[in-house]
Structures are given as C-alpha cells and as structure tokens.
Amino acid sequence: MTAYGLLVSPSHNRVYAQSAAALVRAELTVFGERALGGRLGDVRETEIGGVPYVTFDADELTELDIRLLSNLSSLYALFQIEGDLLRPVPLQPLDLFGSDLLSIQKYSGKTNEYFTKLLLNVTAMAMDSPMDLVTGRPRVLDPMCGRGTTLNQAMMYGLDAAGIDIDGKDFDAYAAFIKTWLKNNRVKHQAETANIRREKAVIGRRLHVTLGASKERYKSGETMEITVVNGDAVEAERFFRPASFDLIVTDAPYGVQHGSRRGRAGDSSRTAKGAQPGRGGKARLSRSPVELLAAAVPGWARLLRPGGAIGISWNTFVGRREQLAGILAASGLEVQDSESYRGFRHRVDQAISRDLIVARRPSG
The missing domain is CATH 3.30.70 (Alpha-Beta Plaits)
Known part of the structure; x- marks a missing residue:
C-alpha cells in the first residue's frame, strides 16, 4: 500500500x-x-x-x-x-478554462463554487458508470440554476449543460455575464436569445450558447452547448425532452436567501432574497423547499436517462432528509444512503446547515 x-x-x-x-x-x-x-x-x-x-x-x-x-x-x-x-503527483484535471469562470461573479446568495463542484462530483459518482465523469460526456441540468454556477462548472469540465430559473433578472444577468466572459477570453462561440412558444403563447425565454474550448475545436465541430431557460422549474418537461440528461444537480431554496413560491395555479419557483408573500391571490412565500421539490422532482426524474443521477443540496433547518428521500423514492429513484453519502452536512451560517442527497434512476 x-x-x-x-x-x-x-x-x-x-x-x-x-x-x-x-x-x-x-x-x-x-x-x-x-x-x-x-x-x-x-x-x-x-x-x-x-x-x-x-x-x-x-x-x-x-x-x-x-x-x-x-x-x-x-x-x-x-x-x-x-x-x-x-x-x-502531477494532476490531470478536466478544467478547460481559467478559474475566473467560476470565481468572477459576486452576488448575494451565490452558492460557493467549491461546493457546487463537490455536488456535481458526488452526483456523478452515483451514475451507473461513474468514470463517465472523466471518460465520457454526461449532460447536466440544473433546474434552479440562478446565475449559473453549476452551468459554469459543467462548462469547465467540457460538458453540455442546461439550466432553468424563473427569475428574469438572474436570466439576464447570466446571459450578460457568459457573453461578456466568452468575448473577453476570446472563446469562439455563438449565442442567441429567443422566446419559447407553445400553442402560439410565449411561455419563457431561452439562451443558447455553442462554444469551443479552442478555435480549432470550434471549427472542427467539437463544441459544447449551454442552454438556459427563463421559466418555472416545475414545468421542466415543457422545455426539455424525457431522458435527455445524465445528471440533474441543484441547490434547493434555503428559506433564507431564497424561498419556494406556489401560486393558485400550483406554480412553484425560486425567488430572490427579500421576496414577500403575495396578496390578492398572488404567490406566497414558503420557507421550506419540501413543497417545491414534491411538485418538481417527479418531472425532473423523467428527464433523467436510465442510470443517471440527481443530487440536491438543501438547508436542513427547513427540511428533513427523510422528507427529501421520500420524494425521490416516490419518483422511482434509488436514494444513495451509504455512510459515505451521509458525511456532507456542514454549517453555512447561523440560519443554514447545508446537506446533500443523491439518488439514481434505475437502468432496468
């Protein structure tokens, strides 16, 4: 040894x-x-x-x-x-770009980039083929992506990634950031924003970016894609095809920086800090992520390919592990409950004790 x-x-x-x-x-x-x-x-x-x-x-x-x-x-x-x-020991990381892709954005409520990477990594380990993280190209979805820390980490790894967020300001901020970053770093790319229409109605906006890690890769067609939708996480199936992702990774609302919000029509979303309960039938703020995840996870599970995995981090002060495990299991997912997967709980601040939970979609 x-x-x-x-x-x-x-x-x-x-x-x-x-x-x-x-x-x-x-x-x-x-x-x-x-x-x-x-x-x-x-x-x-x-x-x-x-x-x-x-x-x-x-x-x-x-x-x-x-x-x-x-x-x-x-x-x-x-x-x-x-x-x-x-x-x-000489290291051989997957990283294709400079670390500023992950660290340059500074804003209230940003998930620590080290933890974002950890969550993506341990979720990838739950796939049927965990070595695909370094030998394959698993496709990643963050259905509550905020300003795109998960998307940037996937991009760093050279993976195709997609995100959803209901906050139009976050959507615009990420679109502005990634376009500027790519331009300033002279990364060959194309980026376009368009409305998403269903039955002649606009249901959201989509940012689609195609880029190459080098000019040579871009010209040869060896590209990666980043897609961001300004829409509702509960309606993820309206934006993406079933079984189109290998990994779903997200940081659930903490009930402090963010809250889950449900309106009369049953819509759920992630809201910015300081949001207030609505009046006159408008959306109300809930401190618990459990209600949001109960509504959203069944749809997310159908977006996973067989053998794929989902990882969720959350604030244990506003939701119990057993509740999240029950939601995942009810959606046909196998919760990873070994001792190894129970070692991630840690303090973020006085009001947030963060943990993560991972589950796999059976391949049979």
Missing part, C-alpha cells in the same frame, strides 16, 4: 474553509466507494507541518485514478508520502 496526502485548497470563504477538509474527505470516500472499487483505505484528516491534509492509503494509483482524483472539489495538490517526504 502507498500513502497519499491531499493538500486542501484555501477558500476565500472563511466558514467554508473550516469545513473544507471534512467535505473533501467525504467526497474522496464516495469516489473510492463508487469509482475506485473500494481501493482507498484509512481516509482521514491529517495535519502535516501545521497545514490541513486529507490522507489515504491505496495500491499505486493508475493514470485513470489520478485523472479522476484530480477533480476533487477542494484539491490543491496531491502527494505521495514517503517517510517525512512528500513527492508531488
């Missing part, structure tokens, strides 16, 4: 930095359980020279193993431990 040490990346967010080592340890355990055949042992948090590491034992890692581990969310560097010496 060989000992390895994972240097935890420093986070600009002080609170997240306090949880980073524990979270990447849980993430690494999921990687070992689902993709590496249980070959990782003694995964633990360790201080080396007063600096936090996550250490583990394994048979010598293969090139494919390293390609996978290179994408751990809070990985800064990986070392092989030889006595008192650390031998660097």
